Amino acid sequence: KNIEQAIAPFQPLVHGNMLDFGCGSMPYKHCFPHVSTYTGLELDRSLTEGKTIQKENIYFYNGSRLPFPDNTFDAIVSFQVLEHVQNVKHSIAELKRISKPGAILLLTAPLLWPEHETPHDYRRFTRWGYQRRCAECGLEGKHIQPLGTIYDVLIVFFLDYVSTHRSPLMRMLSRLLAPGCNALAVLLGRMDRWARRYDRFSYLDALVVASMPL
16 A cells, blocks of 8 residues: 555656566556556566567566567556566666656665565665666656655564464464554554654655656
């Protein structure tokens, strides 16, 4: 819900032909009802280089060259994927290649999250890391926003500890605790304005809006 609420103000920027980079099951497709086309792209490490599989509007590739012509997309979105990209510089170069001049890039990625989908969890960026990466790659960084509060961070790490515990009883307990813990984090975050301030340093994810070169 944090991500859905955060991207809502930027929906008007996302139009035309859109690519969901690392789309998974496309959980945020409903957030962009006004795009002309919604294309998904997902990694399949079993594919050889240059091999692509298409299933309806989702393309599977091996992580090398993106299977689209130059200047194809008006907007690119990516949610909780950047930490799993092995070569960020190469991937951004490929995204620039397939984007139209001035195309919008909207992404979220974690800052304070436990390691996940290991061993393919490679990085975390701060806000200043995103600014630097955008500048290095020739992107115009338009907006960088923290998502979640210190309470979300504490609950996420606590639940991760319990759910991955060696004790089956603890793992079972995590499923019972999760709804109440998440509700508590939301309540505390609403009550504590300091925890929601824009320049906070403890947060779950970052939202980044950038544009491709003209």
